[in-house]
Amino acid sequence: MNLREVLEKASSESLYIQAENIPIARRDAFQNESLFHLPLIAMAILMLAKGRTKPKAEEIGQLIGECFELALAGFKGSSQGLGWSANLRIRTVKALTFLEVSNFITKDLSTGKLEATETGKKLVDKVINSDTQLTLSLLKIKRAYRNICKERNIELELQ
Amino acid sequence: MKLISLEIKPKINSGWGSPKLLFGEEITQLHANNGSGKTPLIQSIVFCLGYPVEFREDIVRHCLSANLTLTIGGDSYTFTRLYESKFDITIRKNDSQFNRFYSESDFSKFLLPLLGYSQERLITNGNTPTLPYASTLLPIFYLDQDRGYSEYYFPPSSSFIKNQFSEMVRVAAGFAPLQSYDRKEKTIEIKERVKYLDQSVVESRRQLSRLRDDLATPNKSISDIEHEVENLKNNLNELKNTKDIKSEALNSFDLLIYNLKSQHREACSQERELKSKISSSNSIKSEIESEIETLNLNEESLSAFTTLSEICSSPNCGMFFASSESYGKSLLYLRDQIKDLAISTATNQRRLDIVSAEKAILEQSIQTLSNERGEAVAKEGIDLFIKAISNISSKIFDLELEKSKHLRLDEQEKNHLNLKLERDRNVSLEESFLVTRDPSIEILNFRLNLSKEMVKWLDILRSVTISRDIKIDSDFKPILGIEKLNVFKGSSKVRAVLAYHAALFSILTAKVSNGFRVLVFDTPRQQELHNEDLDDYMKELKKLATNHNVQIIFSTTSYHYELSKGDIEWTPTFTNFQQPMYLG
Numbered sequence: 001m002n003l004r005e006v007l008e009k010a011s012s013e014s015l016y017i018q019a020e021n022i023p024i025a026r027r028d029a030f031q032n033e034s035l036f037h038l039p040l041i042a043m044a045i046l047m048l049a050k051g052r053t054k055p056k057a058e059e060i061g062q063l064i065g066e067c068f069e070l071a072l073a074g075f076k077g078s079s080q081g082l083g084w085s086a087n088l089r090i091r092t093v094k095a096l097t098f099l100e101v102s103n104f105i106t107k108d109l110s111t112g113k114l115e116a117t118e119t120g121k122k123l124v125d126k127v128i129n130s131d132t133q134l135t136l137s138l139l140k141i142k143r144a145y146r147n148i149c150k151e152r153n154i155e156l157e158l159q
Numbered sequence: 160m161k162l163i164s165l166e167i168k169p170k171i172n173s174g175w176g177s178p179k180l181l182f183g184e185e186i187t188q189l190h191a192n193n194g195s196g197k198t199p200l201i202q203s204i205v206f207c208l209g210y211p212v213e214f215r216e217d218i219v220r221h222c223l224s225a226n227l228t229l230t231i232g233g234d235s236y237t238f239t240r241l242y243e244s245k246f247d248i249t250i251r252k253n254d255s256q257f258n259r260f261y262s263e264s265d266f267s268k269f270l271l272p273l274l275g276y277s278q279e280r281l282i283t284n285g286n287t288p289t290l291p292y293a294s295t296l297l298p299i300f301y302l303d304q305d306r307g308y309s310e311y312y313f314p315p316s317s318s319f320i321k322n323q324f325s326e327m328v329r330v331a332a333g334f335a336p337l338q339s340y341d342r343k344e345k346t347i348e349i350k351e352r353v354k355y356l357d358q359s360v361v362e363s364r365r366q367l368s369r370l371r372d373d374l375a376t377p378n379k380s381i382s383d384i385e386h387e388v389e390n391l392k393n394n395l396n397e398l399k400n401t402k403d404i405k406s407e408a409l410n411s412f413d414l415l416i417y418n419l420k421s422q423h424r425e426a427c428s429q430e431r432e433l434k435s436k437i438s439s440s441n442s443i444k445s446e447i448e449s450e451i452e453t454l455n456l457n458e459e460s461l462s463a464f465t466t467l468s469e470i471c472s473s474p475n476c477g478m479f480f481a482s483s484e485s486y487g488k489s490l491l492y493l494r495d496q497i498k499d500l501a502i503s504t505a506t507n508q509r510r511l512d513i514v515s516a517e518k519a520i521l522e523q524s525i526q527t528l529s530n531e532r533g534e535a536v537a538k539e540g541i542d543l544f545i546k547a548i549s550n551i552s553s554k555i556f557d558l559e560l561e562k563s564k565h566l567r568l569d570e571q572e573k574n575h576l577n578l579k580l581e582r583d584r585n586v587s588l589e590e591s592f593l594v595t596r597d598p599s600i601e602i603l604n605f606r607l608n609l610s611k612e613m614v615k616w617l618d619i620l621r622s623v624t625i626s627r628d629i630k631i632d633s634d635f636k637p638i639l640g641i642e643k644l645n646v647f648k649g650s651s652k653v654r655a656v657l658a659y660h661a662a663l664f665s666i667l668t669a670k671v672s673n674g675f676r677v678l679v680f681d682t683p684r685q686q687e688l689h690n691e692d693l694d695d696y697m698k699e700l701k702k703l704a705t706n707h708n709v710q711i712i713f714s715t716t717s718y719h720y721e722l723s724k725g726d727i728e729w730t731p732t733f734t735n736f737q738q739p740m741y742l743g
Binding site for chain 1: 485491495503582604
């Protein structure tokens, strides 16, 4: 079979070369490293704990992940894709521990919910009133958290 | 909104008028000597839009009316305002429909919604309700020759609305008012609306995931499906026209088998992906577990330290106290994370099962078809032919069905996104009605952008004395470093005002296509600015006009802007006076 025949055969049999879509970890891309530092995570936790709906301690890793994903443009990954989880979860825990040890947050022992202390609230309020990009991002995180909570409640009602 | 033309009609006896002056698509320049009538023309533009102007006595005596033609959303409107009466504007829509207004409030009620501005009732200084007026909004877009350059916002009469400037920027940018007269009623209404939208978002997301689940598991794009259908149709045609029935029929079998195989390949890759997700969540779990182990080691080391009485014999020794407490907590929280991970692993496992099942079905169909093909080789003629055709047509039918599902999914995705945006808007509105409130996301974003933009314009104007550390306060007024506008004098002040208006205008017109889309300068103080700085400013405004599809109108005596495409210069045409005049 010469080339011409191959080409004819290929067109008549509608062959095409399938480029397979194999997911490989993209090592060339930046990871989410910069987002995963403790001060920002701690600030985000404090923001959630200051609001009216208090987050549960055990969900905080997932919640922070989802809020970051919804609110921060630089965040790569998804709530299903678990690329960020190990790092983020461990650091979220560290941030939370820091907040509790330094008395910015208390944990309600009966409900497992986190609540900002007066000092914690004061700190967040100061940031919120500073009118910077950080304020904007924290407000977006707050909005994302609001949406997550409301939607979860509605889903529970529907079930 | 786009300005088309301006024409001044003369009084019947010995009146002054102008020819029909066409506005440039982008820039309109009035370049003439002092005293040739630039200001009355510029003033007539805003006069027609409801701005109160006190004209010189000779204008009132000689001119009858100003006629401004503009288009709003494809319709043409002509605004005719009489010079002599206090307020008398006639609006002609597409040269037929008439509306005549004798009061500014009626006129504003008509014009502002037409331009897409919301009509929320605000509170006056005397605590009575009022709607925004065209004349309170226009100072954002029009700089009066004298006073326009000394303040960021200079209303024609003293402000009568509470926080008038802030409220007007909010109207122009489409934000909720700072103080709404109807706050109480609105609060309930908005609450209901947000609740409804929250529910709709959840509903629509469920719908979305139902549609996604409904799709065949190895997910193909619409173009892939179309490609496949096209191939099958070609194959069908070839079958119809062929003479060698047998080999064509066999070919069609091959094609079907090939397609199934490629689906199978995709299912395999999905399976692989899911497996890797599950294994990665397992590895996260083990990472967390190893973290826990390390913490335990720490705990043990700590107790080793405390047991040695040579270090400290007190039973309540505070050594490592803070860190020991944090170990305990970390331990606790990390264990929680493992629970959380288990949930997402379960979800992935479920999906993996589905994909694996699908894969098994595919393998089976491939096997069946291959067997049939094997038998077919032995068979002769027409049976085989019919079989092949029915195989292909049923495949085409399946694919078309799948395509329609894809289209529905796309549609739903679009709806979902719109719903989410709508909800965001309403939640912001709801938050703005709360008494104690954090700054709103949209407004804060607007303010941050405005300060960035203002720095850019100050650089363009080369103003050296003004700090670039600019904050926009919650009333949208800039604080330059730590200074407010009134401490600046002369050229610095003019530069600050020019930079502010350009920045504000650029942000207001960036995303939306409605509202006032024209910026009018009556003779920017040239004696206080270098010509080259003003020139850079105008060139940048020209870029803005092109990018945002807006118009810039300005008058000048000494400085002359070099026209390019889309620009028009108005020169005085009446020569039977001491110098050329615009009106005659």
